[in-house]
Amino acid sequence: MERAMTERATLSDNPGSGTPRATYRLQLDSRLGFTEVRRLLSYFDRLGISHLYTSPFLEARSGSPHGYDVTDHNAFNPELGSEADFDELAAGLASRDMGLILDFVANHMGVGKADNNRWQDVLEWGEASPFAGFFDIDWHSPNALLRGKVLLPFLGQSYGKVLEGGELQLGFDASQGSFAVSYFDHLFPVAPRHYARILSGVSSNILSGSARSELAELSAAFRTLRTAGLSGRRQREVRQRAEALKEQLASLAQGMPEVKEQIERAVALHNGGPGQHANCLRLHRLLQKQAYRLSWWRVASDNINYRRFFDINDLVTIRTERAEVFDNIHRLVLRLIAEGKLHGLRIDHIDGLSDPRHYCEKLRNAAASRESGGDSLYLVVEKILAHGEVLRTDWPVAGTTGYEVLNRINSLFVEPASENVLQTFYHQLTGMGESFDETLASAKRQVIDHLLASDIQVLSNLFSRLAESNWHTRDFTLASLRRALAEIIVSLPVYRTYVDPRGCGASDRHEIHQAISSTKKRNPLINNELLDFIRGVLTTDLARSRSGFNRNQVIRIAMKFQQYSGPIMAKSLEDTAFYRHMVLASLNEVGGDPRHFGTSMEDFHRFIDERGKQWPHAMITTATHDSKRGEDVRARLNALTEIPELWRRKVEEWISLNGCHRVSVDAVDAPVRNDEYLLYQTLAGSIPMEWVGSASYDSSFPDTAALDDYRQRIEGYMIKAVREAKLNSSWAHPNQTYEEALSSFVSGILEPGGVFLKSLLEFMQVLGPLGALNGLAQTALKFTLPGVPDLYQGTELWDLNLVDPDNRRPVDYGVREQMLRQLSESADGNRDGLVAELANGWPDGRIKLYVTWQLLELRRRHPGLFLHGSYEPVHIHGDNSHGLCAFARHYHDQCLLTVVPCLCKTGAAKAGRLTAAGLYEGAGVSLKAVNDHQQWHNLFTGDQITAEANGELAVSDLLAKFPVAVLHSGIPFYE
Incomplete structure (x- = not known):
C-alpha cells in the first residue's frame, strides 16, 4: 500500500484546472497556527487531502477565536505566526503537491478597541478621512444629532x-503628540482641531518663556485645522499639517518634562467621576465636538448609522463595490496567488456584498492577471440557497460551499412517513401549534422591530427620499413605507435577490412579485x-427612462434593499426560528428547511444530477464551522424517524422521571417543554460514542471527569439555544433566573448513576448503531457524489459536536495519525479481519476514518x-429495497458504483457489531445503467464480485461484511 501511494502521480490522470480533489477545513487559532499546521501536513497528505482550506488568517482582533473580525486585510494574523512561518507552510504544501484555500472576508471588518487603523482614522477625521467611504456609514442621517x-x-x-x-478617560500619548479618550480597551481619538480646547487648560505662567510661546503657537495652529468645505487636495494638506503639529507637540512634551506635566494636568481637568460635574462637563463638551457619538450598546438597534454584519456592533461592513476598497483589501491575497502560495478562495457571506456577480468577475479577472502556470483560482462562495433556489449561472465561480447538498444528503435519512407522528407528538407535548411559516414570520417581525430596527429605518429613509422626488409618490409617508418594507421582507422567501445595473432577472422578478402579492393578501390596509x-x-422598473425617477438612485436603493434582506432572513431563520421549532432538530440546519421532511429518492437523484451538470466542482460538505450540529449528531437524530413510537415513549418517560428537577420561574415550569424537548434531542444526538453500547451502566460509568466535561458542554449549548430563540431569554436581555434553572436542570438529570442517565444510555443501544450507520452512509455519499468533498476538522472520526464554539474545540490529531497508520498497515494484510474488527469496534470511530481514507485514496x-x-x-x-440509495459514476472505461442504506435499518447492531447484513434480503441492484461492467471490486472488503446472470447484484451480498459498499470496475486499484 505504501509503495502504491508513492506512485500515485504516475498512476493517475491529470485533469488540470486547479480544482481540488478534496479539501480539509481548519479552524486556525493561537493553538493551531502556521507552524502547527505544517507539522500536520504528512497526516493530511496520507489521508488523501489535496487542499487545506483554512479559516481567515489575515490580521484580526487580538484573541479572536475565529478570525472573521479582520482588522487588516494586508497583514498576517501575528497570533497564527509570521509571514516567514506562512511561507514555510506554503513550501511544505508545495513539496507535497498540496494547495491552500483561504476563507476570505470581503464584507466586513472588526472595529472598536484600537486595532483597526482605518476605523480609527475615520473617528479622528470624520468625513474628511480618506477611509470615510471605506466603511458603509450614513453620514447624512435624518437624525440631526448624527x-x-x-x-x-x-x-x-x-x-x-x-x-x-x-x-x-481622556489621555495624552506623549510619544505621538496625540489625545484620545479611553473606555476599557476602546480608544476614541480626539480630532486635532480640538487639541486647542485641551491645551487651553495648561497653566502657561508655570512654564518657561520659550515653552509657553511654543505651546501657544501649537495651540493656535491646531485651532486652524478645519476641513469642512475643502477640496480633497486641501484636506490632505490639512492632515499633513496636523501630523507635523503632532510631531512638534510630542517633541516639546518629551524634551521638556514640565510641558508634559502641565499637559497631563490639563487632561486631568476632563476626567471626572462621581461628584465631579465640572470635569464631566468639560469631557462631554469635547466629545460633542467629535465626528462620533458614544452611546450605550442597546441604542444600536434603533439608531446605528453604519451597516453591520448582522447585529454585531463591532463588525462594520465595508464598501467592497468601490474600486479603491476592492484594491485595498485584496492586495495581499492577490500577491499570494501570484506567488503560487494561495490556490483558492472561499468568499464569506457573499450575500452581504452589493453586487456579488460583479465582485466575483472582478476578483476572477484580478487573480487571472496574476496567476502563473496553467491552474486557475478555485473560487467558491458561501451562499445559502432556499429550497428550490439555484445559484445564478452567470457567476464566474466553481459553485457554493455546499449547504444545499448537505441538506439534500441529510434528507435521505429522514423517513417521510414519520412526519405526522412526530409533528402530532411535538404539538401535544409543547402546546406549540403554529406552523413553521408562522414561526418564521413571527421571528422576522421580532428581528425587524428590535434587533435590526435601525437597518430597516435606513432603508425606509432611502425610499422616502426617492418618493419625495416625484409628485406622484410624495404623499407616501416614511411610516407607511417602513411598515410596507417590513412586511415585504417578511414575505420574501429567499435571503435576497440579485438585481444589478443590468436590471432584474426572471427569477428575481418572480421572488419580488411573490413577496408583494403575499403582502397585499395578508395586509389589506397597506x-x-x-x-x-x-x-x-x-x-x-422605475429606473427606465421617462419614469420621473433618477435611474441611478433607483438602482442604488434596489441594491441596498438586497443587502438588508439577507441579514434579516439569517437572524430570523438560522438564529431564531431554528431554535424555536423543534419537531426534528436535525432539519434545523443552515441551508435547511424544516417544512421539507425527508425526500424521495427520485428527487434526490434529480437534484444531484442537475447540480453535478451545472456546478461539477462545487463543494460537498456534511459539516462546517457554521453547522448547527455535527454531521453525526444529525445522523443520529434522523434515525429517530425510524423509531418514532419508541422515541415518543422514552421522552414521556424522561419527562416524568425529571419532574423533580424543574422549578417555577415567573409561574412557569423551567425549563419549558420546548426547551426540554430540545435538550432530549441534543443529548440523544451528542452522547459520546464510547458511552454507547456499554454492557453496564452504574455510578462509575461514565467516569466523573468525562461526564463533567459533557455536562458543561450541554449547559453552554442550552444557554445559547434559549438566547437565540429569544423567548425565555436573549442575548440582549438575558433572563438569569430562567438560565440558572435550565443549567440546574441539565446538571440534575446528568448526575452520575442517575435513573435518567441509565435510561438514556440504554436507549442509545438502539439509536447509536442506527445513527452510526447513517454517518457511514453520508460519508460514502459525500466522497462519491459529483463535486469536491470538504472535510471539517476532526470529522474523519465521529462528529458529535454542537454549534460553535463547541465545534471549534481542539482536535486530537495524534490519535488520528496513529489510527490512520494502523489502518494503513492492516489494509495490506487480512482485509476480512480488518473490516470485522472495525465493525465490532465501531464506537471508536476507526470505521469512519477507514471509509474516509479509502475513498480519498481512490479519488x-x-x-x-x-x-x-x-x-x-x-x-x-x-x-426490502426501500431506503437504499445507489448510483454510478462513469469516466472512459472506469466505473464506480455506490450503494448505501439510508432507511429501514432497525437491527443495525448485532452482538455489538455494526452491520447492514440481512436488512435488505431480496433487494437487487440493477446494472442496466452500467451493463458493460460485470466484474467489480469492493473497495472496503477487497472482494471480487461478479454480476449475476440476470445482470444484477444482490444487496445482501454487497453489505454482508461491511455496512456500506463502493464498488469499482475497470480501475487497477491494488497492484
Missing part, C-alpha cells in the same frame, strides 16, 4: 452613567399604490473519474 457623525454603541451602560462614573411603487424600485489515484465522471441513478428493486 449628521456628519458615526454612532459608536460600545458603552456598557447609558452614556450619562459611564461619563459620570469616570469610565471615560396602500396598493405604495406597494406597486416599492415593486417598481425593487425590480428597477487521489483516479481524479478524472470524480472530477468528470457522469452521474447515473441506479435502480434497486425487490423486497
